[in-house]
Amino acid sequence: MPKVLVSDSIDQAGIDILSQVAQVDVKTGLPAEELVKIISEYDALMIRSGTRVTQEIIEAGVQLKIIGRAGVGVDNVDVAAATRAGIVVVNSPEGNTIAAAEHALAMMLSMSRHIPEANESVKSGKWDRKKFIGVEVYKKTLGIVGLGKIGSHVAAAAKAMGMKLLAFDPYISQERADQLSCRLVDMDILLQESDYITLHMPKTKETYHMIDAKAFDMMKPTARIVNCARGGIIDEAALVEALKEGKIAGAALDVYENEPLEADSALRELGQKLVLTPHLGASTEEAQVNVAVDVAEQIRDVLLGLPARSAVNIPGLYPDALEKLKPYLQLAETLGNLVSQLAGGRVDFLDVRLQGELATNNSQPVVVASLKGLLSQALRERVNYVNASIEAKERGIHVIETRDAAANDYTGSLHLEAKGSLGTHSVSGALLGDREMRITNIDGFPINVPPSHHMLFTLHRDMPGIIGKIGSLLGSFNVNIASMQVGRKIVRGEAVMVLSIDDPLPEGLLSEIMKVPGIRDAYTVTL
Numbered sequence: 394m395p396k397v398l399v400s401d402s403i404d405q406a407g408i409d410i411l412s413q414v415a416q417v418d419v420k421t422g423l424p425a426e427e428l429v430k431i432i433s434e435y436d437a438l439m440i441r442s443g444t445r446v447t448q449e450i451i452e453a454g455v456q457l458k459i460i461g462r463a464g465v466g467v468d469n470v471d472v473a474a475a476t477r478a479g480i481v482v483v484n485s486p487e488g489n490t491i492a493a494a495e496h497a498l499a500m501m502l503s504m505s506r507h508i509p510e511a512n513e514s515v516k517s518g519k520w521d522r523k524k525f526i527g528v529e530v531y532k533k534t535l536g537i538v539g540l541g542k543i544g545s546h547v548a549a550a551a552k553a554m555g556m557k558l559l560a561f562d563p564y565i566s567q568e569r570a571d572q573l574s575c576r577l578v579d580m581d582i583l584l585q586e587s588d589y590i591t592l593h594m595p596k597t598k599e600t601y602h603m604i605d606a607k608a609f610d611m612m613k614p615t616a617r618i619v620n621c622a623r624g625g626i627i628d629e630a631a632l633v634e635a636l637k638e639g640k641i642a643g644a645a646l647d648v649y650e651n652e653p654l655e656a657d658s659a660l661r662e663l664g665q666k667l668v669l670t671p672h673l674g675a676s677t678e679e680a681q682v683n684v685a686v687d688v689a690e691q692i693r694d695v696l697l698g699l700p701a702r703s704a705v706n707i708p709g710l711y712p713d714a715l716e717k718l719k720p721y722l723q724l725a726e727t728l729g730n731l732v733s734q735l736a737g738g739r740v741d742f743l744d745v746r747l748q749g750e751l752a753t754n755n756s757q758p759v760v761v762a763s764l765k766g767l768l769s770q771a772l773r774e775r776v777n778y779v780n781a782s783i784e785a786k787e788r789g790i791h792v793i794e795t796r797d798a799a800a801n802d803y804t805g806s807l808h809l810e811a812k813g814s815l816g817t818h819s820v821s822g823a824l825l826g827d828r829e830m831r832i833t834n835i836d837g838f839p840i841n842v843p844p845s846h847h848m849l850f851t852l853h854r855d856m857p858g859i860i861g862k863i864g865s866l867l868g869s870f871n872v873n874i875a876s877m878q879v880g881r882k883i884v885r886g887e888a889v890m891v892l893s894i895d896d897p898l899p900e901g902l903l904s905e906i907m908k909v910p911g912i913r914d915a916y917t918v919t920l
């Protein structure tokens with residue numbers, strides 16, 4: 394039975410799903426050194442934001458097949474290292490959207506009405522009403538940075554509260570912004586015109602310290618900022634200064650550069666102007682069930698050999714889409730493997746031509762499968778759907794993808810051309826009746842053969858007697874021919890012969906074949 398380690402607290406609904414297929418060990422709060430020591434026993438790791446999955450942990454996880462992040466942000470996982478190691482990383486992109494959006498709104502309102510301090514004051518026996526005069530959000534301008542899933546929900550709710558909306562998101566269309574009633578502006582305008590600013594983008598090189606001293610200088614002295622996205626987007630030292638100097642009126646933070654927030658952080662000293670919560674954006678009962686179930690189901694599926702629907706490092710596929718694509722994936726792997734054996738050496742360019750229905754659907758996995766097949770000769774079981782693209786890139790293989798939606802004789806077909814150190818070779822293939830694979834072309838010669846485990850290909854001159862000679866030669870070495878086909882472009886010109894044979898060619902037979910008059914080349918392939 395596979396083993397799953399759950400290293401952060403996860404809703405029981407997720408544990409129940411995992412327990413159907415695996416032994417589940419829940420060990421929360423492990424120090425990194427301890428995790429490195431035990432991870433080699435596990436096939437899957439399930440985390441929230443509390444565990445940092447470093448390269449060291451990934452390298453120690455020799456059995457790991459999947460890392461599941463019960464939440465959105467995977468910035469606590471070294472995804473590049475996981476990809477290199479062929480480990481799928483999955484998340485739950487939508488499970489906590491509403492929870493995080495509602496938390497941002499709650500922060501905005503509680504900051505505006507001094508709810509944390511008023512609550513503390515009443516509980517300490519006071520009845521102070523003058524101290525807690527707040528401000529309304531109605532008719533105020535809200536600047537939303539990052540108009541993705543959470544930002545969009547915030548926009549809809551804020552609009553309903555009567556706020557005017559600005560948005561900055563370099564990757565969002567004008568049309569989407571219009572749908573959400575947001576005026577798409579550049580960041581400087583958003584900083585200058587907003588009464589409230591709420592951050593909902595990922596932490597990237599681009600967004601790290603995006604809100605720095607310069608940004609605070611541009612903001613209104615009455616402005617308030619909320620960060621329920623990621624620590625590090627706001628420069629905390631600059632925020633402390635901006636609040637102390639009255640450059641802005643208030644801030645509310647759920648996330649921090651270092652979590653847990655240091656006990657002596659200057660942020661803890663800022664009183665009423667700053668509302669702090671300990672990364673609670675996703676902490677609702679509903680969201681915790683959503684993310685736990687979403688990620689546990691994906692871990693279960695991957696352990697059962699099925700694909701994950703929200704993998705961040707491979708193209709995700711829903712089961713029905715996969716069911717349709719599966720025979721093509723097999724075809725692509727077979728053709729990739731075949732063309733690499735025909736190429737016989739280093740491949741520098743792989744031209745992947747998708748035709749018919751393959752050109753119109755989400756066929757990125759077919760390209761990945763072609764690369765997996767191509768690299769399988771060199772890397773064997775080390776190459777998989779997760780790392781095939783990265784391995785190809787690291788080997789300097791340029792992939793050119795072309796699509797032609799016009800159907801030929803088949804509903805969908807695939808053509809691979811490999812250019813390498815020993816020349817150029819190409820293969821085409823298609824499916825017969827949805828499932829049966831056919832090789833339909835080799836190096837420009839039309840054929841129609843099912844791939845088989847052992848195959849012999851010859852390039853020869855199309856002339857009488859040659860097929861008989863090859864047949865007798867194989868018979869004299871006791872090699873049984875399962876099927877044989879010849880493909881030619883013109884009569885008595887060049888031709889290819891493709892033989893499916895029951896066993897590998899015995900030693901010495903290939904050189905005998907090469908001696909047959911008219912044979913230009915001969916090679917064996919194992920698929």
Ligand SMILES: NC(=O)c1ccc[n+]([C@@H]2O[C@H](COP(=O)([O-])OP(=O)(O)OC[C@H]3O[C@@H](n4cnc5c(N)ncnc54)[C@H](O)[C@@H]3O)[C@@H](O)[C@H]2O)c1
Binds near residue numbers: 467490538622672
């Ligand atoms: N506090 C929490 O507990 C909590 C919970 C859930 C999500 N989050 C965080 O909230 C953030 C948003 O999550 P989401 O689900 O909405 O993600 P999303 O991918 O749906 O949206 C992110 C948006 O940010 C935009 N963006 C990227 N770079 C940008 C840039 N330089 N400037 C402006 N916009 C940029 C993207 O175009 C996208 O529209 C993430 O950082 C996520 O980790 C936090």
Ligand SMILES: O=C(O)CC[C@@H](O)C(=O)O
Binds near residue numbers: 442443463464
């Ligand atoms: O695990 C959590 O509670 C936080 C999750 C949140 O930060 C996310 O990115 O989904």
